Amino acid sequence: MANAVALLRTEALSVRFGGEVAVDGVSAAFYPGTLTAIVGPNGAGKTTFFNLISGQIRASAGEVWLKGERITRLSVPQRARRGLGRAFQLTNLFPGLSVFENVRLAVQAEARRDFRLLSLASEHRDLNARSADLLETVGLRARAGAPASALSHGDQRKLEVALLLAGRPDVFMFDEPTAGMSVDEVPPVLDLIAAIKRDREKAILLVEHKMDVIRALADRVIVLHQGRLVADGVPEAVMALAVVQEAYLGSTGSEG
Incomplete structure (x- = not known):
């Protein structure tokens, strides 16, 4: 080195x-x-x-x-x-939000945009598309609508990897x-x-x-x-x- x-x-x-x-x-x-x-x-x-x-x-x-x-x-x-991206011994997720919502929040944070409460989903297609791609990468696209709390421990770790990847x-x-x-x-x-x-x-x-x-x-x-x-x-x-x-x-x- x-x-x-x-x-x-x-x-x-x-x-x-x-x-x-x-x-x-x-x-x-x-x-x-x-x-x-x-x-x-x-x-x-x-x-x-x-x-x-x-x-x-x-x-x-x-x-x-x-x-x-x-x-x-x-x-x-x-x-x-x-x-600098870090994953912890214990998963660091929003358990009450869906798998997709967890990832979308991380993608949004990286993009430094704020979702307006009443904004149209079409305005955020790029963020939604990247969120879906990340879920595909970690093998969780089929669980996108499930609450994070419903995932197995292994799948929660996959979701945390998706959150890390979202931050680039x-x-x-x-x-x-x-x-x-x-x-x-x-x-x-x-x-x-x-x-x-x-x-x-x-x-x-x-x-x-x-x-x-x-x-x-x-x-x-x-x-x-x-x-x-x-x-x-x-x-x-x-x-x-x-x-x-x-x-x-x-x-x-x-x-x-």
Whole structure:
């Protein structure tokens, strides 16, 4: 990656909660065309690191840069408008709205238009068409009229991917996208992430515990342990390191 320009990077990123250091001076760069898996034992700081990047938590020290712009002090919506898209461990949907309405709101936000209460649908054909296309992409067009709350967990994750795609981000952040899914629900979501990965202009960050998912998708693995970055490299080499074997491979479950 010596000649590549990072889409996203952190410099000595840290956060303290009281006297505890949850993320401790993490510097990392994330490149277009690369899916980076972020792994580590429970409490290693993975989700906290994600929260610092996406703006849910304010850093105690260090910087976050996106496409060469320092975004450390920007809000979550400001970061999203600049090209940072994040999916959470728990789906972040409007459960009372239909599947189509959820996507249309995201498409509208990206287009920066407001629907007038009494406006004609014909005025918004382009937004409606893009919403339908996104539902087709994630395999939910047949469920467009269903309330989001009626979807299975796997389909809710697909809908969240559609919302991410609506924002046209340059960086996709997935926090344990297969958590809580049945065996049958996992492959379609992984296929969607793999499809995003084929866009060589995008960078993907993935927090994941499942080794088979990491082996299938990751170009690179970074390991956090006690808030510090302790390893960074190709999956085969990183997973063979003693520090990773000791700190990670015996752990299961999700991080708090």
